[in-house]
Amino acid sequence: MKTTLAGLEKGQKAVIVEFNIDLIPLKLLEMGCLPGNMVELLQVAPFGDPIYINVNDSHVAIRLETATEIDVEIITD
Incomplete structure (x- = not known):
């Protein structure tokens, strides 16, 4: 299923x-x-911005505005 990181x-x-x-x-x-x-x-974060992600074993906080620009495909188990 496709969505954005946000x-x-x-x-x-x-x-x-x-x-x-x-x-x-x-x-x-x-x-x-x-x-x-x-x-x-x-x-x-409490008000929804920023979000905290794990990518390549690095923990990164990114702005919601940036996260909406990254298309992802959800992994279903």
Whole structure:
């Protein structure tokens, strides 16, 4: 099922499918936020922004605005 990174629920895992490279900060790309890599939503801040994810065994907090630009495919067990 396709959605965006912002559409994940806590504990859900997904694979990054695509994104607009012009809208994603370079630091995220350097940390492994690339198509084909698995991400897991670890936590959401009290007001919903930022979100805390695990990508390539790195824990990263990203803005919800950025997360809506990253398309993912949810992994179903």
